[in-house]
Amino acid sequence: PRFWLVVPAAGIGQRMQADLPKQYLTLNGRFVLDVTLERLLSCGAWAGCVVPLHCDDQWWPASASAGDARIEPCPGGAERADSVLAALKHLQGRAAADDWVLVHDVARPCIHPDDVARLRSTLADDACGGLLAAPVSDTVKEVAPGSDQVLVTRDRRQLWRAFTPQMFRYGDLVAALQRGVCEQPGAITDEASAMEQVGWHPRVVTGRTDNIKITVPEDLALAEFILARQAA
Ligand code: C5P
DSSP states (O other): OOEEEEOOBOOOOGGGOSSSOGGGSEETTEEHHHHHHHHHHTSSOOSEEEEEEOTTOOSGGGSSGGGOTTEEEEEOOSSHHHHHHHHHHHTTTTSOTTSEEEEOOTTOTTOOHHHHHHHHHHHTTOSSEEEEEEEOOSOOEEEOTTSOOEEEEOOGGGOEEEEEEEEEEHHHHHHHHHHHHHHSTTTOOSHHHHHHHTTOOOEEEEOOTTOOOOOSTHHHHHHHHHHHHHHO
8 A cells, every 4th residue: 555645734723823824934934834744755655745725825836845746735625624535535546445644734843754654664554543642741621611610530541642643544534534524523623533433443653742733823933942953
């Protein structure tokens, strides 16, 4: 089987309070999107790379990635799962059902090549696939919606933080996401949760905790620090 890359970049980053979607904010003068794509494409051989974009995206043409023939943009969707599904449909007829797809958030530019390699090699013979993740270090509370009352404390020893890339077979992932976006619109926040909903048990592969997701403005400075430290 071959390996495909899908990098959802159709979010508009409401939490950043910026005029630009977060993938077009800059790290050392380069778009977050360009940093993420360059790092991913540098690790291993890929059959192709699809990047779903927002239909109103005006910044893509100014990115370095727009001039990279290995990268194919396609229209994204309303939610992350819709965008990933659109990218997978873009590959219809080219990707085989048992090819692997690695889905990686464009907002995680600090992805380390060693983590991508370990994910690929650990899961290569797995029936299902899985994701980079790390055990939580904080105690996690479940709070009643719209209130400040703790309902329950989850057993921390069983809790992991889900990162990306997440790696699944093309045919299984299309089927799971199709069902997820139909039956639970808005509730599928990563590929693994779609796979779980249809009965799979994705595997966690311990990933580096510096694989942060740019979410708030302070994260940009942190990402620059992480990138410099990784390069040292
Ligand atoms: O908003 P959040 O940080 O969870 O988004 C995760 C990823 O999903 C980002 O890479 C974002 O660009 C992408 N996304 C997308 N299409 C959407 C919403 C989010 O591709 N409709």
